[in-house]
Amino acid sequence: MEFDVFGIENPLIDLLATVSEEFLERQGLTKNTMVLVEQERFQALLAALSGTDIHPEPGGSCANTLLGIAQLGGRTAYCGKAGRDDYGRLYVEKLRAAGVEPYIQTDGHLTGSTVILVTPDAARTMNTYLGACQDLSPADLPLDALRASRWLYITGYLWDTPTQQEAALLALRTAQEAGIPVAMSLSDPFCVGRHHADFVDILRRYVTLVFANREEALALTGQETAQEAYRALRGWCGGAAVTLGAAGALAGEGEEMIYAEAVPVLPVDTTGAGDAFAAGFLYGKTTGASLLQCARLGNAFAAQVVQKMGPRLAGDVRALLADVLERPRG
């Protein structure tokens, strides 16, 4: 196999800013959600943040996960669409530097960006201008590279535009024909609300392993407990991992379900916690780890990410996760 995990989604530049609760109120934003905005609103938001310290960093939910897998030692490839601009070039450079093979097509739109507003309670509220991301179409997919991969990983965010949906469906069909298992993240509760019926259909038809946090899982399944939501998801896909924040995670395949406690930490910024969990978990899957070990890797990766600003880790991630990597549990 050429790649352990092949991912498709939105190459977005994160613009991370620390703000007050009042800032969210003034801007009419709902904490802990991601909303899509047009270019005009996006630029107005940046204007309102003038004077605030903002750093551009390559982000995007799926790319965060693939980069995490690469940091653990997995071979990954990433497909998406960026603009012919500095942010687009920065994105490709950073993927390459991190060991993620970039399949980034470009077009005339601006590279997409997400303004991530972090409040003092470590919650993050995101405003995404998709820009070039939304132009990803079936013709942009490197199908041979996908067919040479062990897992396909996609996220619910791809359902936010019609051409991305088409590209995602082609990737799902291609993976299915090639016998490649598919992991999918539900992305966020609002995304679940936007694409409820599509997600249920996709999970039932194509997905092997679904990642959801508790809120997303309850929203999609209509259940009121994590256990029942897990069961419904697992019933659709065969495998599911439901993250429970500070309470840990449930994960299972077929009749086997495990619970893994969270690593107790004080979160500074929860941006990317779900992406990090998926990175650890999928890395575990590609190395043949037990379900418990996969979830422990996911929890440990997420615990590291929430202790700092931003969704990605710098430095030697294997060293940061050495306790879990070196003492696998099953």
Add this chain to the structure above:
Amino acid sequence: MEFDVFGIENPLIDLLATVSEEFLERQGLTKNTMVLVEQERFQALLAALSGTDIHPEPGGSCANTLLGIAQLGGRTAYCGKAGRDDYGRLYVEKLRAAGVEPYIQTDGHLTGSTVILVTPDAARTMNTYLGACQDLSPADLPLDALRASRWLYITGYLWDTPTQQEAALLALRTAQEAGIPVAMSLSDPFCVGRHHADFVDILRRYVTLVFANREEALALTGQETAQEAYRALRGWCGGAAVTLGAAGALAGEGEEMIYAEAVPVLPVDTTGAGDAFAAGFLYGKTTGASLLQCARLGNAFAAQVVQKMGPRLAGDVRALLADVLERPRG
């Protein structure tokens, strides 16, 4: 059947006092543990608390659970030994008033008491003078009443004295011969430390369902994750419930395991949280509820108890737990 649950343990009067962290330090006490003390030390501790507001209330881990089951509508009986004194009479009166059938023998020792020290972080530190409790012997057991019960419930605290151990073993053998399932609580991590080998032996030979919090489960099984500790306990007994504090609970029988999230509350005093969980769970078992529903009842009962001082609830407990009782989940 005459009783849903027949319990045996220590009829103790709780003496609940709010103290500072410094008080614990001055007294050389380790927070969140129960230590057994002799009469002299017990009286010295009471002297150190002079001037502090202290209320005597019937307590004892197992009796807390049986009273909780009775409050939910279960028929329960309770066996233990008290003194021929005011506290002993108060104990029997309160059991009767709560609908728990008392099988309380008396002897010349003082009725046992537990000084429960609650610190501002809602942790509780207990000093128990067993008094008459420790004189419980096989001859004190009403074996016909036990044989007319659907479940036997015991706690690890019975292993703290030789005659109580003998009484517990007779009860276990009697239950086994009569085909009555046995639930056992591991009591506390120090109790697990005192009786490690005995507990493993008892669980393997007699117990159907073991209750343990995470710390007790890890201590007894020598595992490092809740999942593995659960598996080991379930392997010994066939059934296990592991409480995880604010993270909820795991429970299972045979190949089925469920996770139930905790009810999010702000704890004031965690005294009796484990007893309350066992009450809700066992009540569920005696009414044929699903594992998930049993754990939800346990979590809901515990959530009510930790929001107030002391280990027991007053008033209409079915009304307090109406949400869970009226919408069972499986």
